Structure formats: C-alpha cells, structure tokens
Amino acid sequence: MRIPMYIVDAFTDQPFAGNPAAVCLLPQPARDEWMQRVAAEMNLSETAFVVPHEGGYRLRWFTPKAEVDLCGHATLASAHVLWERGQRRRGEAIAFFTNSGVLTAINNDGWIRLDFPSEAPMLDESPPAVLTDALAAKPLFIGRNRFDYLVEVDSEQTVYELQPDFRLLQQVDARGVIVTSCSSAGEADFVSRAFFPAIGVPEDPVTGSAHCCLGPYWADRLGKTTLVGHQVSSRGGIVRVTVAGKRVHLEGKAVTVLKGELTDEAGIFL
Template identity: 90%
Template structure:
C-alpha cells in the first residue's frame, strides 16, 4: 500500500512563499491519533487528510497539536494536488466533505477558487484585557466570530511591525487572533496577520479561513464585493475574496514543492 504525501505552498505562485501545507492521500479513513501524529511529524501549520467519498472527498485538517474545523490553504493545496495528479480534470469542480459542511474548489483561469462559509465578525464591546495587552496596540475595532478575534488597527505599518506577546496571546479564549488594517498599496485592499498559538501555530503565514472573516468585514467598510488581501507574514501571500451572500469565495494559486510517500514503518499504525 502506497500513501502519497505532498507539500504544497498555497496562496502563492512561487516556491518557498505563501503557506505550506502537507497533503496526505488515504485509501480509507485513518485513526485520529495516527493523523495527529503525522501532522506533528510534518510540523506545518496544517496537514490535510483526504479519503475518497461518494461525490468527492472526506477532508480533515490537523495542526501539529489539534484538529481544526476550517482551513483554507490546506484545502487549496488539496485541490491543487488532485488536479496535478490527474484525479480530476481541471474543468471539474471538486467537493470536499468537512466538519464545516461541503466546500468546493474550481479552477478559475489558473486561480483556485474555494467556496467557503461567511464568518463575519460581530462587535465585541467588552473584549478581554489580555487580548489588548498581548498586542500592545490601540485597536479601532475588536470583533469575533465562532473561531477568532478580529482586531483592526490604524495603519499598515502597525500590522507589519506588530510583535505580540505569545505567552499572553495563548490565554485568549479563541482559536486565533487576526490583526488587520486598510492597505496603502495599489491593488491591495487590506493587509493582515494571523496568530494561533493555542493550537501550535504562533503565526500562520497565509490563512484562508481568516479571510472568511476579513472579507465580509472589509467588504462592508469599503463598499466592495470583490477585494484583494495581503497577509503580511515573513512568507507573505495574496488572497482574492469575493462576497457571495452567506458564502465567501477565496482565490489563490499553489505550487508543489515536495512529492513522496509515507514509509511502510509509518503507515503500519494506520
């Protein structure tokens, strides 16, 4: 039995940028403990596990420490691998059955378009003090959705120069914290950074799921339905966002940087 493994840089068109995800193609469901061990071994922000399912694929995502219910870049990486391997024609949509419902991927003239849920933030009028202490910035807005806090700050420079206190940030009762501002760069509407220390990812390079929150927030503020976001991590990446009612369409590119398979000693515990 061969178990193919890939590492794909997502939300970028060049290697060693964007957000790397591992993609594991399984012939059948695996034990949760085994998938968690593989994700810890890969030590990337997420590892995607795909199993053939009627009408598409069952898809689950694990960080090095925990399973998560929504992940954009590893979904984009999974679609890229399936098309690259010839498992689907590039003009075919791919359906992924996940803990956040059915997510689809289509090829849009070289960009991979994901159909994800709208996770707009709601204003938090009493945010925890540990959140603002951890960021040490003056917020213009603090809100949250079912996953994360969203914090708007006054300038792109503040986003770039931000140095959170991760010890304090781990005490925030949320999956992650997204910090954002309007962009001053032509062709880019907003910039962001995203931090998930509670699940073993101090800073995520480019976060698709965060744009399910950022997209509706900035669409409402800027009066636009199509936007471009830049995630200002060290690796950096571009996410195109289109609002579609209760859904958000995320678009990005991807590049394969590693192909291989798990050794027999690794999958004997499957």
C-alpha cells in the same frame, strides 16, 4: 502500502512563499491519533488528509497540536494536488466533505477558487484585557466569530511592526487572533496577520479561513464585494476575496515543492 504525501505552497505562484501545507492522500479513513502524529511530524500549520467519499473527498485538517474545523490554504493545496495527479480533470469541480460542510474548489483561469462559509465578526464590546495586552496596539475595532478575534489597528505599518506576546495570546479564549488594517498600496484593499499559538501555530503565513472573516468585514467597511487581501507575514501571500451573501469565494494559486510517500503502519486505518 505507500501513502502519497505532498507539500504545497498555497496562495502563491512562487516556491517557498505563501503558506506550506502537507497533503496526505489516503485510500480509506485513518485513525485520529495517527493523523495527529503525522501532522506533528510535518510540523506545518496544517496537514490535510484526503479520502475518497461519495463522488468527492472527505477532508480533515490537523495542526501539530489539534484538529481544526476550517482551513483554506490546505484545502487549496488539496485541490491542487488532485488536479496535478490527474485524479480530477482541471475543468471539474471538487467537492470536499468537511466539519464545516461541503466546500468546493474549481479552477478559475489558473486561480483556484474555494467556496467557503462567511464568518463575519460581531462587535465585542468587552474584549478580554489579555488580548489588548498581548498585542500592545490600540484597536479601532475588536470583534469575533465562532473561531477567532478580529482586531483592526490604525495603519498598515502597525500590522507590519506588530510583535505580539505569544504567551499572553495563548490565554485568549479563541482559536486565534487576526490583526488587520486598510492597505495604503494600490495592489491590495487590506493587509493582515494571523496568530494561532493556542493550536501550535504562533503566526500563520497566509490564512484562508481568516479571509472568511476579513472579507465580510472589509466589504462592509469599503462598500465593495470583490477585494484583494495581502497577508504580510514573512512569507506573505495574496488572497482574492468575493463576498456572496452567506458564502465567501477565496482565490489563490499553489505550487508543489515536495512529493513523497509515507510508509504504511499496521493499524492506522479504521
């Protein structure tokens, strides 16, 4: 058996920009150990494993080191692949059954819209010293949600120039750290970078799940529910965000850059 495998650049309309995700299309559930080995082999921030399930798809995400409970760019990439292969009509919504509930993807006039949970940050009045030491930047706000810390700094330039101490960041008791500032350019409302060294991703190029936190935070700060985020990693990417109560809609584009097949191994399926 040959297993289809894709690499897709998400949150961009240009190859070799945005955030690359591997998408593995499985006929049935596979063993966790095998999926983790594949993710380590791909060595991308996430590898998505997609399995048909109850009119939609079961979707799981693995970094090179661990499984995660929510990932935006690999979900966007998975929807892109399913439409590109003709496994779903482009006008048809796709339901993904995940560890964070049912997530849906629809094609919105050339943009892929994801319906995700809102993960608004709560103010942390006693943040760990290792966090501020690792960033070496004066925070205007520090909060966290169930996944990550969110740190607002004084300017867009500070976000661009940040050089975190990844050894110290690994000691922070969270999935990762998001650093953000209001944008000084007219094209975006806010900028951000996101760091996840504890799960094998020192800096993530464009992080959909981080915008589940950034969206509600900046919606409250700026008094608007529709925003544009620019993640200013070296690859960079744009995420359109709409805050809708307990849900956040994330929109981005995607480009396939590689198609291939994995060779089946004995005993990989449950």
